[in-house]
Amino acid sequence: MKKVGKQSYTLTNPVNITSTASIVGPKEKAGPLYKYFDQTLEDEFWGENSWEKAESKIIKETVNMAISKSGIASSDIDFCFAGDLLNQCISSSFGLRETNIPFFGVFGACSTFVESSILASIAIDGGFATNVVCASSSHFCSAEKQFRFPLELGNQRTPTSQWTVTGSGSMVLTSSGTGPFITTFTPGKIVDMGIKDANNMGAAMAGAAEDTIVTHFKDLGRDETYYDAIFTGDLGYVGKDLLLDLVKGDGYNIKNIYNDCGVLIFDKDAQDTHAGGSGCGCIASVFSGYIYKMLQEQKLKKVLLVATGALMNSTSMQQGESIPGIAHAISIEI
Amino acid sequence: MKKVGKQSYTLTNPVNITSTASIVGPKEKAGPLYKYFDQTLEDEFWGENSWEKAESKIIKETVNMAISKSGIASSDIDFCFAGDLLNQCISSSFGLRETNIPFFGVFGACSTFVESSILASIAIDGGFATNVVCASSSHFCSAEKQFRFPLELGNQRTPTSQWTVTGSGSMVLTSSGTGPFITTFTPGKIVDMGIKDANNMGAAMAGAAEDTIVTHFKDLGRDETYYDAIFTGDLGYVGKDLLLDLVKGDGYNIKNIYNDCGVLIFDKDAQDTHAGGSGCGCIASVFSGYIYKMLQEQKLKKVLLVATGALMNSTSMQQGESIPGIAHAISIEI
Numbered sequence: 259m260k261k262v263g264k265q266s267y268t269l270t271n272p273v274n275i276t277s278t279a280s281i282v283g284p285k286e287k288a289g290p291l292y293k294y295f296d297q298t299l300e301d302e303f304w305g306e307n308s309w310e311k312a313e314s315k316i317i318k319e320t321v322n323m324a325i326s327k328s329g330i331a332s333s334d335i336d337f338c339f340a341g342d343l344l345n346q347c348i349s350s351s352f353g354l355r356e357t358n359i360p361f362f363g364v365f366g367a368c369s370t371f372v373e374s375s376i377l378a379s380i381a382i383d384g385g386f387a388t389n390v391v392c393a394s395s396s397h398f399c400s401a402e403k404q405f406r407f408p409l410e411l412g413n414q415r416t417p418t419s420q421w422t423v424t425g426s427g428s429m430v431l432t433s434s435g436t437g438p439f440i441t442t443f444t445p446g447k448i449v450d451m452g453i454k455d456a457n458n459m460g461a462a463m464a465g466a467a468e469d470t471i472v473t474h475f476k477d478l479g480r481d482e483t484y485y486d487a488i489f490t491g492d493l494g495y496v497g498k499d500l501l502l503d504l505v506k507g508d509g510y511n512i513k514n515i516y517n518d519c520g521v522l523i524f525d526k527d528a529q530d531t532h533a534g535g536s537g538c539g540c541i542a543s544v545f546s547g548y549i550y551k552m553l554q555e556q557k558l559k560k561v562l563l564v565a566t567g568a569l570m571n572s573t574s575m576q577q578g579e580s581i582p583g584i585a586h587a588i589s590i591e592i
Numbered sequence: 593m594k595k596v597g598k599q600s601y602t603l604t605n606p607v608n609i610t611s612t613a614s615i616v617g618p619k620e621k622a623g624p625l626y627k628y629f630d631q632t633l634e635d636e637f638w639g640e641n642s643w644e645k646a647e648s649k650i651i652k653e654t655v656n657m658a659i660s661k662s663g664i665a666s667s668d669i670d671f672c673f674a675g676d677l678l679n680q681c682i683s684s685s686f687g688l689r690e691t692n693i694p695f696f697g698v699f700g701a702c703s704t705f706v707e708s709s710i711l712a713s714i715a716i717d718g719g720f721a722t723n724v725v726c727a728s729s730s731h732f733c734s735a736e737k738q739f740r741f742p743l744e745l746g747n748q749r750t751p752t753s754q755w756t757v758t759g760s761g762s763m764v765l766t767s768s769g770t771g772p773f774i775t776t777f778t779p780g781k782i783v784d785m786g787i788k789d790a791n792n793m794g795a796a797m798a799g800a801a802e803d804t805i806v807t808h809f810k811d812l813g814r815d816e817t818y819y820d821a822i823f824t825g826d827l828g829y830v831g832k833d834l835l836l837d838l839v840k841g842d843g844y845n846i847k848n849i850y851n852d853c854g855v856l857i858f859d860k861d862a863q864d865t866h867a868g869g870s871g872c873g874c875i876a877s878v879f880s881g882y883i884y885k886m887l888q889e890q891k892l893k894k895v896l897l898v899a900t901g902a903l904m905n906s907t908s909m910q911q912g913e914s915i916p917g918i919a920h921a922i923s924i925e926i
Contacts, residue, residue, distance in 0.1 A: 259719050265670075265694050267720060308911055336599075337779065344905065345679040347699045348913075351782060351903035355916045360599050360779040362707060363903070363918075365681045365699040373696060377711060384718020385593050386601060404907075445671065445694040448685060569685030569697070571678065573738075577642055579682075582689045584697075 263477025283424025396537025427542025460497025491541025597811025617758025701901030730871025761876025794831025825875025
């Protein structure tokens with residue numbers, strides 16, 4: 259490991275992404291990335307009697323699938339890093355309570371997947387672990403119920419609101435292998451842009467994404483020419499445009515290589531998803547499903563994956579607080 | 593670093609606990625450990641207009657105090673690991689949004705403080721960080737409001753229920769120094785004993801504490817004779833007795849060296865706190881206030897600190913789910 263610049267790190271032994279798995283819900287199945295996911299569900303319940311239990315099942319089966327694909331015995335996995343959006347992260351703790359793997363609960367809102375992979379990379383490169391599994395999940399119905407309005411009310415959604423992805427992504431990281439590899443990372447600081455609209459998360463998180471991407475560039479002496487692609491998750495359409503403007507102001511033009519997982523996962527017009535997808539499961543499933551396969555097929559060779567989180571809850575919104583954002587970045591190369 | 597046995601680790605370069613800080617509320621001020629805390633508050637609001645904002649202020653000021661005591665410039669702190677009990681961990685994200693330190697949100701319920709210190713130790717011993725700050729907090733009023741009943745109702749409490757500590761503890765960990773040192777750690781697995789009573793957290797978590805302590809003993813070839821003291825947090829009176837029985841069944845008699853932070857922080861009879869204290873802030877403030885000073889004064893030389901968490905939320909209780917527990921352990925030696 260080498261610390262580079264202010265807050266970036268290059269790994270001595272790049273961490274190998276041995277396998278990934280993704281399971282998503284019916285709306286994601288109807289979206290443009292449907293063929294990349296390992297499994298797509300017919301409904302939001304998957305045989306369970308609550309949305310929360312369905313979400314737990316989704317993360318559980320996704321983790322089991324990633325471990326199974328890796329060919330590594332579950333007993334040889336040193337750590338599990340996981341988290342989700344539900345209060346007290348119950349999707350992860352209930353879904354993964356039978357894994358019998360030492361468990362670290364992580365909360366970074368929608369940045370959880372990359373936060374987990376940074377912590378896993380630190381553990382592996384530092385010699386503490388050989389095999390680690392990371393996962394995160396979200397569920398449209400459990401999230402709406404918890405953060406917004408009962409779905410039964412049929413409330414109208416604002417144009418800037420995002421659609422929480424029902425899905426989970428998981429990956430098994432190992433100390434050796436043939437790649438793709440996590441080669442560097444830049445953990446984020448909390449950035450508060452003063453946005454107070456819970457239906458405009460993209461705007462609230464764009465500043466954090468800018469801070470992390472620009473810091474990453476400066477620390478490593480890189481710019482937009484280094485990467486084939488930069489993916490954020492999940493700024494959506496509003497946050498994506500804002501981020502492009504913000505980094506342009508810093509002297510970088512990432513337009514030609516940049517996209518957002520929340521933009522990619524749904525067809526905005528056909529699916530009526532307004533500002534795009536969001537939720538811990540969005541970047542997790544889009545990376546584990548789509549981006550990882552692009553790397554394996556060498557259609558992408560150098561990717562910067564930047565997960566963004568909005569660190570609020572429904573009480574803080576009622577109390578008039580602004581929405582602090584955070585963004586964690588890893589680079590993945592073949 | 594060396595992995596020892598199934599899931600324990602000894603550090604190549606023991607991690608130095610440079611400083612700690614603790615701030616607690618009025619009830620904790622009236623308890624037996626009052627003189628060990630750095631600051632005690634006169635009321636539960638501390639000049640704020642909500643309990644949530646008061647809790648954010650408590651963790652913020654505790655972290656500032658720990659950093660200030662360490663003599664390390666805030667800009668030289670590589671990472672912050674923090675978490676709390678509020679939905680989406682808003683106490684930490686709001687309280688620490690101005691620190692300008694790369695931030696990792698952690699959720700392990702009441703195990704968060706030790707989970708954070710394990711992650712910090714991995715980062716420091718692995719060479720990724722020189723200085724790290726860890727913190728967690730809880731607040732009686734914000735927790736009651738969120739998990740149980742409006743305080744205004746004046747509901748009667750069951751004998752097995754625990755009293756959430758208003759308080760926060762924080763520590764600055766560094767790669768070198770004169771100790772006390774974190775020398776080993778054993779991260780926990782999720783253990784579900786099938787307990788479904790949210791007013792009996794101690795029972796729900798005792799099995800996880802047993803699993804981690806016994807695994808720690810076996811992995812490192814230690815037993816109760818190795819340590820001067822073992823502290824759990826927060827099993828309370830009910831969980832403490834259960835744990836003693838459980839580990840006795842495994843062949844260890846820890847009775848003479850064992851206590852629980854939730855038992856220590858309140859005077860059960862005079863303060864009407866039933867089964868004892870709980871909350872992320874309990875072990876954090878008792879360690880940062882009391883135990884750390886005992887180590888500094890060499891009244892304790894070898895301590896095993898075992899933080900226990902109950903991984904549930906109010907929705908999972910309403911849905912009839914059991915309460916999975918987890919326990920993370922670190923040994924601290926001078």
